[in-house]
Amino acid sequence: MQVNDGRTAFFWFDNWLQTGRLIDITGAVGTCYLGIPRTAKVCDAVSQAQWNVRGHRSRHFRELHARIQREPVLDVEQGHDVILWKHSEDDYKPWFSSKQTWEQIREHKTTVIWSKTVWFAQGVPRFSFMVWLVVKNRLATGDRMRAWGLHQSCVLCGERDETRDHIFFACPYSFTVWNNLAGRLSGYRTDPDWEITLQFLTNNDLQYLDKILLKLVFQTSIYHIWQERNKRRHHTGYRSVDQLIRLIDKAVRNRISSLRYGADHKLGRMMQRWFEMTQTT
Ligand SMILES: [Zn+2]
Structure with a gap:
């Protein structure tokens, strides 16, 4: 408290002498x-x-x-x-x-290498949060539910054990989705292995816009694949691979259109780039 007329600061409870209360x-x-x-x-x-x-x-x-x-x-x-x-x-x-x-x-810790893959300016906060949970392997996947005596197989492909690494992206269903959307963008370097995928997203030689787009497609795919998994598990929906790809593509476009950073031509180039990447598939 910077005391001037002393009418607001409490004598006993405000730190007005720089000695504490x-x-x-x-x-x-x-x-x-x-x-x-x-x-x-x-x-x-x-x-x-x-x-x-x-x-x-x-x-x-x-x-x-x-x-x-x-x-x-x-x-x-x-x-x-x-x-x-x-x-x-x-x-x-x-x-x-x-x-x-x-x-x-807050408690300060050293920055994890994947932090920029999860949190970045152009990302969608609720997608980022989901990716963060996946990176920490904190989703309630089948292998984690086993501790509760529940057995859960993959509802996307029928594989016996549902794990984080299976859903992202060893599962044929989710890998087809991921590969279809990120294949061209990543220079055909998509991989079903979770660790390899996370490493590639964190450290690659792609050009600036493609780096952002890839992270955006990554988090949008993770979010929607997990949503699809939940819908199937609770019998509230069922989408084919093609339907899910279209849904994710639309969500990415919506996000690009809503970005209001930098000059407009940058935004236009980003949208143009995304169109190029999805045209031939
Ligand atoms: Zn599966």
Whole structure:
């Protein structure tokens, strides 16, 4: 808190002396020793242009008393108190930033190599979230459900064991979808193996737009294949390979059209590129 007229800042509960909250330093008894009520504002501790705080004779509170006396007495001409938010160590600003706050309270870990494959500006957040779950192998696939005594085979092809690596993309159904949409774009380097696929998406020599498109097709495919798997499992729908390909293609186009970054010609080129990639298949 940057204290100016002292009418907003709480004496005991706002950090106005840069020593932390005073109530934490003195405990509840401090209010008696200093003669300042719990609910007092900083301006209530001033009378006749002087700090009116007791405690200089107390062994415990002498130091705090002296610290307050060293503080310049409030000046009502300076305007209102300003609430400051911590943006980083020793950096306080009068506005709140959720990003900077999150950066300070979160646990920092080293960046995983696949982070840009999952999270990127042109991605669809709910697709990205789904890919993140898949990368962490956190979807409720058959092999994970076995711990609950349930046996689940692949509803897309009938294979006995449903695992993450089977659905993405060892399964003939999902590989046909993935290969059809990403084959040309990846220079015909699609692979049924999950690790190889993730590695290729993370590190390849494709040109800029194709890199983005490939990640976009990847996350859109993952999302829709998993959706198809759930529909079949709960008997609420059934789409053929061709129908799912068309659905994913449309979702990719919708996403490209909704992007509003950079100049329009970039957007146009991206759409054009996607048309080229899907025409011959
Ligand atoms: Zn399958």
